[in-house]
Amino acid sequence: MKAAFRDVKEVIRTRIVDGDWGPGELIPNEIDLAAEFQCARATVNRAVRELAEEGLVERKRKAGTRVRMSPVRRAQFEIPVVREEIEASGRMYRYALVRRDLCDTPDWLRARMGLGDRGQVLHLVCVHYADNNPYQYEDRWINLAALPNAADVDFSETSPNEWLVETVPFSDAEISFSATASDEVLASHLGCAVGNPLFLAERSTWWRGEPITYVRMVFQRGHRMTTRF
Amino acid sequence: MKAAFRDVKEVIRTRIVDGDWGPGELIPNEIDLAAEFQCARATVNRAVRELAEEGLVERKRKAGTRVRMSPVRRAQFEIPVVREEIEASGRMYRYALVRRDLCDTPDWLRARMGLGDRGQVLHLVCVHYADNNPYQYEDRWINLAALPNAADVDFSETSPNEWLVETVPFSDAEISFSATASDEVLASHLGCAVGNPLFLAERSTWWRGEPITYVRMVFQRGHRMTTRF
DNA sequence: GAAAATCATTTGCCTAGACATATTACCCGC
DNA sequence: GCGGGTAATATGTCTAGGCAAATGATTTTC
Numbered sequence: 001m002k003a004a005f006r007d008v009k010e011v012i013r014t015r016i017v018d019g020d021w022g023p024g025e026l027i028p029n030e031i032d033l034a035a036e037f038q039c040a041r042a043t044v045n046r047a048v049r050e051l052a053e054e055g056l057v058e059r060k061r062k063a064g065t066r067v068r069m070s071p072v073r074r075a076q077f078e079i080p081v082v083r084e085e086i087e088a089s090g091r092m093y094r095y096a097l098v099r100r101d102l103c104d105t106p107d108w109l110r111a112r113m114g115l116g117d118r119g120q121v122l123h124l125v126c127v128h129y130a131d132n133n134p135y136q137y138e139d140r141w142i143n144l145a146a147l148p149n150a151a152d153v154d155f156s157e158t159s160p161n162e163w164l165v166e167t168v169p170f171s172d173a174e175i176s177f178s179a180t181a182s183d184e185v186l187a188s189h190l191g192c193a194v195g196n197p198l199f200l201a202e203r204s205t206w207w208r209g210e211p212i213t214y215v216r217m218v219f220q221r222g223h224r225m226t227t228r229f
Numbered sequence: 230m231k232a233a234f235r236d237v238k239e240v241i242r243t244r245i246v247d248g249d250w251g252p253g254e255l256i257p258n259e260i261d262l263a264a265e266f267q268c269a270r271a272t273v274n275r276a277v278r279e280l281a282e283e284g285l286v287e288r289k290r291k292a293g294t295r296v297r298m299s300p301v302r303r304a305q306f307e308i309p310v311v312r313e314e315i316e317a318s319g320r321m322y323r324y325a326l327v328r329r330d331l332c333d334t335p336d337w338l339r340a341r342m343g344l345g346d347r348g349q350v351l352h353l354v355c356v357h358y359a360d361n362n363p364y365q366y367e368d369r370w371i372n373l374a375a376l377p378n379a380a381d382v383d384f385s386e387t388s389p390n391e392w393l394v395e396t397v398p399f400s401d402a403e404i405s406f407s408a409t410a411s412d413e414v415l416a417s418h419l420g421c422a423v424g425n426p427l428f429l430a431e432r433s434t435w436w437r438g439e440p441i442t443y444v445r446m447v448f449q450r451g452h453r454m455t456t457r458f
Numbered sequence: 459g460a461a462a463a464t465c466a467t468t469t470g471c472c473t474a475g476a477c478a479t480a481t482t483a484c485c486c487g488c
Numbered sequence: 489g490c491g492g493g494t495a496a497t498a499t500g501t502c503t504a505g506g507c508a509a510a511t512g513a514t515t516t517t518c
Contacts, residue, residue, distance in 0.1 A: 003471070017437075023395060029498055040473045045499080061480040061499045070310050070394045075404055079302040165299055170246045170285070175304055176455035179408035179426040197408040197426035208246070226405035232501070258468060269503045274469075290469045290510040463516070470509075479500075486493085 008037050009047035016056060016067050023069045027057065075227050079175065081161055082128045082136055082217075091130040097156045098189070099125040102144075109141055113204060113211035119145040124160050127189050134190045139216040146210045164205075164213060171207040177225070178202075180218065192221045199223045237266050238276035245285060245296050252298045256286065304456050308404065310390055311357045311365055311446075320359040326385045327418070328354040331373075338370055342433055342440035348374040353389050356418050363419045368445040375439045393434075393442060400436040406454070407431075409447065421450045428452045 012033075015021050028036070033044040052059050055074055059065045086093040101123040105115055122142040128135050140160050142150045153163055182196040190198070199219045205212045241262075244250050257265070262273045281288050284303060288294045315322045330352040334344055351371040357364050369389050371379045382392055411425040419427070428448045434441045 005471075031498085040475095042474090042501095043472065045501090046471090049500090059499065060482095062482050062497055063480090064498060070313070070391075073308045073402065075306045075308055077304045077306070079304055081299075172457070173302075174455065174457045176453045177406060177428070178451070178453040179428040181424075181426045195410075195424060197410045199406070199408040222407070224405045224407040226403065228401070228403045234501075260468085269505095271471095271504090272502065274471090275501090278470090288469065289512095291467050291512055292510095293468065459518105461516100461518080463514100465512105465514070467512085468510090470507105472507080473505090475504100476502080477500105478502100479498105481497090481499105483496075484494085486491105488490085488492105 004037070004039050005043045005046045005050075008033070008039065008044055009050055011037075012047060012051060013056065021067050023067050026064050026066045029064055073229055075229050077225060077227055081165060082138075083159070083162065086128070086130040086135060089130070092132070094129040094132060095126060095159045096129070097124065097126045099123070100155060102151065105143075109214060113143070113206075113214055115143065115145075115211050119143070122150050124155055126155070126159060128159070133220070135220050137186055137189050137218040139218075141214045143211050143213065146207065146212050160213075161215075168205075168207050168212055171205045171212060173203055173205045175201060175203045182221075186218055190218070190220055196221050199225070233266070233268050234272045234275045234279075237262070237268065237273055238279060240266075241276060241280060242285065250296050252296050255293050255295045258293055302458065304458055306454060306456050310394060311367075312388070312391065315357070315359040315364060318359070321361070323358040323361060324355060324388045325358070326353065326355045328352070329384060331380065334372075338443060342372070342443055344372065344374075344440050348372070351379050353384055355384070355388060357388070362449070364449050366415055366418050366447040368447075370443045372440050372442065375436070375441050389442075390444075397434075397436050397441055400434045400441060402432055402434045404430060404432045411450075415447055419447070419449055425450050428454070 012027070021027050027033075027048075030041045030044045030048065033048075034041045037044065048057065048059065048065055051057050052065070056068060057065050058068050080088070083093045083095070102120055103123055105118055105121045109115070109121065110118070122144055124138075124140045124142070126138050126140075128138065138159075138161070142160065142164075144151055147167070150163075155163070178200050179197050180200040182190065182192050182194055182198050184194055186192070186198065187194045187196070192198070198221060201217045201219070202215070203217070204214045241256070250256050256262075256277075259270050259273045259277065262277075263270045266273065277286065277288065277294055280286050281294070285297060286294050287297050309317070312322045312324070331349055332352055334347055334350045338344070338350065339347070351373055353367075353369045353371070355367050355369075357367065367388075367390070371389065371393075373380055376396070379392075384392070407429050408426050409429040411419065411421050411423055411427050413423055415421070415427065416423045416425070421427070427450060430446045430448070431444070432446070433443045
């Protein structure tokens with residue numbers, strides 16, 4: 001007899017999956033469920049609350065709990081550091097710095113990151129290899145106003161990604177995925193043809209409201225991001 | 230004065246983000262925190278438990294709670310029904326069925342879905358419009374062995390997506406995202422040029438271990454999938 | 459010294475009862 | 489029939505206390 005709320009949760013989940021309680025239908029209230037399962041209301045509450053967090057049911061005060069019409073399926077992706085992603089798949093990781101510039105913040109970046117005054121940014125371009133095949137092209141901009149010491153770091157060995165993770169551990173971020181076409185630069189670095197469709201991930205990061213970094217990550221042809229739920 | 234556990238949670242989160250409690254460090258135990266915040270231990274428990282679920286801290290019995298070295302970054306995407314996605318953005322939704330075939334299960338589909346014996350599948354092609362602009366091209370295959378009555382449904386008005394959601398509401402799924410190039414069919418339906426890079430989502434669905442449906446969803450040029458965390 | 463048994467600490471979960479809050483349902487006056 | 493106020497109800501959260509389980513630390517035994 002351990003973790004009763006888990007059992008309650010699974011019984012309810014089974015009833016929903018099997019269609020005993022169909023979409024849109026109201027399920028019994030917490031007091032009745034507690035009576036049925038012979039437990040405290042708090043136990044039922046936790047079970048049903050977690051099901052609601054998973055998107056299986058919808059709860060409203062007074063109105064009760066009902067099975068969702070269209071289950072809000074939330075797909076969860078872990079966003080690992082590239083090196084870990086490659087090494088986890090058993091391939092050898094290699095990193096190369098392609099370019100390093102110090103420049104004034106371009107306007108498009110100021111707009112995107114919400115940078116008010118002009119200042120300097122560190123622009124880094126690097127490529128991540130898996131088993132010596134190009135895997136990801138990384139185009140990164142670091143706000144030097146927020147991280148002045150980034151200018152002194154030697155990024156020829158440490159990838160900016162890993163340096164940032166150690167330096168600014170807990171930040172807010174916005175990530176977005178889309179498709180883009182390979183241009184000549186990408187084609188030469190990734191070893192594909194110009195015009196090939198490529199998977200693109202962009203990420204902006206803030207720390208305490210201050211813009212830290214923006215990165216464009218373009219993956220090798222055929223890259224897929226997969227998850228089960 | 231509502232939701233004390235939320236306040237506790239935010240105070241602790243702030244201390245971690247600000248570096249008062251650095252990566253790898255042990256934070257006070259629940260009893261001490263409860264004393265500090267003048268609340269019951271259960272309240273602190275919920276606060277810290279949720280922080281652990283978010284990946285900010287790591288908990289172990291007897292060992293206590295410590296701040297994670299590298300926070301597990303989980304991006305969460307909601308996978309809504311197309312119509313809801315479009316209507317939520319304030320645009321008008323329209324749906325069109327392009328093609329409907331009954332055919333023997335092609336080999337590639339049998340391999341992908343883990344379908345053992347050969348049987349028939351229903352192949353549907355449709356397009357979803359937002360404000361009369363093509364938004365998503367949907368290429369769907371439904372396993373008739375699992376859903377024989379799908380053959381009798383009129384999909385000219387109801388989109389297969391919505392019919393399936395009502396009929397087989399809660400299933401296991403695998404979803405994957407990638408980039409693809411527009412071919413002539415896609416170009417004509419989506420109104421883009423041949424060769425344009427397009428964002429592709431593929432989804433396989435099972436119900437109680439039985440393959441139900443596989444769908445390829447190709448989005449209009451420039452589509453982005455975004456999330457904050 | 460190494461392995462095994464015991465102890466202590468911390469999180470995990472449960473109960474029973476209480477009050478708060480949102481929201482529906484109903485009743486009433488018009 | 490309709491608008492507005494009021495009561496009823498289901499969920500949301502808190503408290504105080506208690507037992508369970510995992511596991512790091514310590515001590516005992518061989």
